[in-house]
Amino acid sequence: MSTAAPALSVLDLVPVRTGQTSAQAVAASLSVAQRADELGYRRYWFAEHHNMPAVASTAPPVLIAAAAARTTRIRVGSGGVMLPNHSPLVVAEQFAALEAIAPDRIDLGIGRAPGSDPVITQLLRQSGTTSDVDRFPQHITDIRSLVSPEGATVRFTSGGTYDVHATPAATTAPAVWLLGSSDYSAQLAAGMGLPYVFANHFSGDGLERALDLYRSQFQASETLAQPRTFLTANAVVADTAEQAEAAMLPQARMMARLRGNRPLVALETVEQAAAAEASDSLATGLLDAMRARWFVGTGDDVRSRIAEFAARHGVDEVMISPVAGATEDEPMDAATSRIRTLELLAA
Numbered sequence: 001m002s003t004a005a006p007a008l009s010v011l012d013l014v015p016v017r018t019g020q021t022s023a024q025a026v027a028a029s030l031s032v033a034q035r036a037d038e039l040g041y042r043r044y045w046f047a048e049h050h051n052m053p054a055v056a057s058t059a060p061p062v063l064i065a066a067a068a069a070r071t072t073r074i075r076v077g078s079g080g081v082m083l084p085n086h087s088p089l090v091v092a093e094q095f096a097a098l099e100a101i102a103p104d105r106i107d108l109g110i111g112r113a114p115g116s117d118p119v120i121t122q123l124l125r126q127s128g129t130t131s132d133v134d135r136f137p138q139h140i141t142d143i144r145s146l147v148s149p150e151g152a153t154v155r156f157t158s159g160g161t162y163d164v165h166a167t168p169a170a171t172t173a174p175a176v177w178l179l180g181s182s183d184y185s186a187q188l189a190a191g192m193g194l195p196y197v198f199a200n201h202f203s204g205d206g207l208e209r210a211l212d213l214y215r216s217q218f219q220a221s222e223t224l225a226q227p228r229t230f231l232t233a234n235a236v237v238a239d240t241a242e243q244a245e246a247a248m249l250p251q252a253r254m255m256a257r258l259r260g261n262r263p264l265v266a267l268e269t270v271e272q273a274a275a276a277e278a279s280d281s282l283a284t285g286l287l288d289a290m291r292a293r294w295f296v297g298t299g300d301d302v303r304s305r306i307a308e309f310a311a312r313h314g315v316d317e318v319m320i321s322p323v324a325g326a327t328e329d330e331p332m333d334a335a336t337s338r339i340r341t342l343e344l345l346a347a
Contacts, residue, residue: 004307004311005306006307006317006318007042007316007317008306008319008320008345009041009043009044009317009320010032010320010321010322011320012029012044012045012046012047012057012063012321013047013049014026014029014046014055014056014063015029015055015251015267015323016054016055016056016266016267017054017250017266017267017325017326018265018266018267018269019332022056023333024333025056026056026066028333028335029335031339032338033071034070036071036074036342037071037072037073039342039346040346041074042074043074043076043319044067044074044075044076045077045109045319046063046067046077046078047060047078047079048081048082048085048111053266054254060077060079060080060081061078061094061095061098064076064077064078064098064106068101068106069101075106075107076098076102076106076107077108077175078095078108078110079179079197079232080108080110080111080177081109081111082112083111083112083136083140083143084112084136088139088143089142089146089166091108091110092146092147093146093166095147095174096146096147096165096166096167096170096173097166099167103171104172106175108147108174108175108177109177109197110143110176110177111180111199112136112180136188137188137192140178140192140194143176144176146164146166147166147173148170149173151170152164152165176194176223177194177195177196177197178194178195178196178197179196180198180210181199181205181206183206183209183210183213185198186209186210186214187214187217190214190215190216190217190218190227191217192219193219193221193223193224195227195228196227197229197231197232198231198232200231200293201232201233201234201321202232204293207231207313208313211314214227214229215227229315230315231315231317231318231319232318233295233319233320233321234251234290234293234295234320234321234323235295235320236248236295236322236323236341237295237296237299237302237324237340238298238340238344239298239344240298241298244296244298246273246274247324247325248290248294248296248325249268249273249277249325250269250270250325251267251323251325252286252290253276253282253283255286256286257282267325268325269325269327270326271327271328273325294323298344299345299347303347306318306320320341322338322339324337324341
């Protein structure tokens with residue numbers, strides 16, 4: 001199998017570090033999007049998470065619009081919209097409007113996880129039947145129809161029909177992707193003839209099985225003749241291996257808090273994380289596992305490993321979540337370490 005370099009894309013959770021405002025965090029992420037556009041990355045997706053001190057990507061459509069306005073070539077989209085949190089018609093209208101803003105550059109990645117804790121999930125899903133997770137497949141079908149130039153047709157049980165369009169005169173539609181980390185999502189994407197992304201950056205368990213299910217059960221659709229998939233992965237790339245190891249620690253400690261059900265806080269800086277880890281060893285038990293799944297090191301080393309990873313799983317694209325921590329001297333509205341990861345990978 002070839003180990004040719006795959007296309008690279010970016011997944012952004014809009015990280016928030018200690019002392020940083022949400023405005024500064026968003027400004028920093030938009031600078032990453034601009035640089036990714038300049039460097040030739042294929043797409044730039046924003047995740048959806050809620051009520052987390054270290055994550056500001058709560059509203060993907062808003063961030064996508066801002067990124068689209070600051071870029072010229074790269075595809076921008078959601079990774080993803082957590083559909084049970086929203087009305088399908090509202091999602092369709094938002095992404096049809098984004099498609100009008102940036103034609104042929106919009107991706108609508110859809111997932112069914114809540115993106116938060118049970119309390120926030122209840123607050124997000126106070127919209128009645130639109131939050132019914134069991135209707136997730138039907139809601140995807142509805143959105144695909146609504147964003148298309150043809151629109152959707154409501155059929156009344158008493159007879160008659162009613163036409164609905166997400167925008168009044170669409171000529172193009174956003175590309176719809178199904179996201180997930182389970183057998184269910186892989187099989188649903190296959191059955192609906194949708195492109196599929198396995199959330200490997202979040203949970204690598206079950207990756208091979210999910211890809212096999214998707215590819216073996218795929219049914220061609222009007223929009224996709226063959227299975228289409230790529231993978232996500234966390235990456236920390238720096239000029240030296242030692243710098244990369246140090247820069248992964250803030251994110252590793254945040255993941256340790258999350259998995260250990262500890263109180264969540266804003267991301268520590270590289271210096272804060274090193275000092276804290278020396279006394280509390282919060283991430284020690286996770287570091288080896290993360291090194292095995294994350295791509296941490298110098299540009300040459302990580303580029304080679306990503307190519308091998310893509311070839312091993314038969315994909316031609318890898319979406320990088322650049323999780324390098326910030327140093328104390330990094331401006332609050334900048335993302336120097338994350339941008340450096342993208343630059344070294346694109347070299």
